[in-house]
Amino acid sequence: MSSAVREKHDLGVPTKVHTRDPEALKPVLAELLAAEFPERAALTVTRADAPTGAGVNNETLLLDLAWRGGEGGAVLRIDSADTLFPQPAFDTHIALYQLVAELTDVPVPRAFGLHTDPALFGRPFFFMDRIKGRVPSDQPPFHTEGWVYDLDTAARASMWRQAVAAMAKLHALPLDRLTMLERPALGRSGVEQQFVYKLGYMEWALDGDRHPVLEAAADWLRANLPADAGTGFAWGDARPQNLMFDDGQLVALLDWDMASLGGAEMDFAWWTIMDLSVTHARGVPRLSGWGSPADTMALWEQLSGRKLRDMRWHFAFAAFRAGVIVMRLAKMLDARGHLPAQSMDWKDNNIGIQYLASMLDLPPMSADSRPWPGPAA
Known part of the structure; x- marks a missing residue:
């Protein structure tokens, strides 16, 4: 797709602006996740990135993990002080993930590790399992280009x-x-x-x-x-x-x-x-x-x-x-x-x-x- 067409269909709005340094968070995140998964010896966070292509309201980091004999991923979700709209209490989010998983077969990531003490990051936060998959793009809209566009x-x-x-x-x-x-x-x-x-x-x-x-x-x-x-x-x-x-x-x-x-x-x-x-x-x-x-x-x-x-x-x-x-x-x-x-x-x-x-x-x-x-x- 030409750059002119791409520019025409780009919504022109950035995703959530992050002010935290992901590199600085990696050691404390590794310590928190090691406590959640004691069976994963020598767990480290090897990569921490903000998602692109979607999301303007939530502060989210995508984490790559490694441990002795294995690797995987997690998602960090931090309550935002700078939101688009008044929204349910932060712990409602994790409760809904858990409720949907309990009562339906609708696929949702496992949510865990809710921390309401703001001492670490200034806001409450929780983790989710990182699911392998792709999301239809917000920016540019998936009807104009990208992996959904390329499907039959x-x-x-x-x-x-x-x-x-x-x-x-x-x-x-x-x-x-x-x-x-x-x-x-x-x-x-x-x-x-x-x-x-x-x-x-x-x-x-x-x-x-x-x-x-x-x-x-x-x-x-x-x-x-x-x-x-x-x-x-x-x-x-x-x-x-x-x-x-x-x-x-x-x-x-x-x-x-x-x-x-x-x-x-x-x-x-x-x-x-x-x-x-x-x-x-x-x-x-x-x-x-x-x-x-x-x-x-x-x-x-x-x-x-x-x-x-x-x-x-x-x-x-x-x-x-x-x-x-x-x-x-x-x-x-x-x-x-x-x-x-x-x-x-x-x-x-x-x-x-x-x-x-x-x-x-x-x-x-x-x-x-x-x-x-x-x-x-």
């Missing part, structure tokens, strides 16, 4: 179907095991709790500024909250870039930063906005074999045996959340001097905001704002 149609279709099947299993998790996600003070249902939570996030992200589309959308969402809004597990950041595959098989589902009790509808509305933001919004054809958002929802309904409900409201809420999150990200990066010139409009007219204005017939922020194409696009 049948292989991509199989990956997509596995992703939808895994989500169907997640959405069936029992509510009595998910009490760590409850926010009863914010509403009666999981949907209402998540909506009220995100209204507070909008105010936090705006930090005293005003935004006509977001504020008008908040009023519409409040007035049109589904009367029978339900409660169910939502993965949260439901998108292909949080899935890992190896030789065509799904080997890990990752990232609980946005987990909630908003239910399956919340996940598929988010999947839709994320899909369209890197295909329709950028003039990029979706890869053959990879189902459209409408196809994805139809397959889930077939697998789960129920219909998704109130999707107009959920699409608007997903666009609202995306608009606020990307606005927050852009402001964070701009304050550090890291926001690329091609992404300056993300501060007030990103694709979530553009879609939101179109969905709700609100005045667009600019004449070239993209219209909402619907999930079949």
Whole structure:
């Protein structure tokens, strides 16, 4: 692919900026992991690198390990003081990995070694097993180049179907095991709790500024909250870039930063906005074999045996959340001097905001704002 085409489709946003020196961390990490694996004599950390191609919120290091007679890997996940959004308590992340492993056959890495004492790294942290596999790229989008792009149609279709099947299993998790996600003070249902939570996030992200589309959308969402809004597990950041595959098989589902009790509808509305933001919004054809958002929802309904409900409201809420999150990200990066010139409009007219204005017939922020194409696009 030419450099001009590559530049056109690059999202222009860096992954998480790390300020720690991985080399300096290696001895203490080796000591911690040796305590977790006493059978691995003379364990050392031979390499520590930040991931590339995905991730702007989490502080993560990929570790190569060696010990007498063997080698392997681990992942270090450190709670971030500088986040895109208010998120569940840090120990909820490890609890969800462990719960999914206990109650389903959805593949997740084994999570272990939670340390809540900030003495070592200034923040809580835990480890995960490092899984062999590859993740569809965020930057540039996997529909434009890379290993998924190079697969044949049948292989991509199989990956997509596995992703939808895994989500169907997640959405069936029992509510009595998910009490760590409850926010009863914010509403009666999981949907209402998540909506009220995100209204507070909008105010936090705006930090005293005003935004006509977001504020008008908040009023519409409040007035049109589904009367029978339900409660169910939502993965949260439901998108292909949080899935890992190896030789065509799904080997890990990752990232609980946005987990909630908003239910399956919340996940598929988010999947839709994320899909369209890197295909329709950028003039990029979706890869053959990879189902459209409408196809994805139809397959889930077939697998789960129920219909998704109130999707107009959920699409608007997903666009609202995306608009606020990307606005927050852009402001964070701009304050550090890291926001690329091609992404300056993300501060007030990103694709979530553009879609939101179109969905709700609100005045667009600019004449070239993209219209909402619907999930079949």
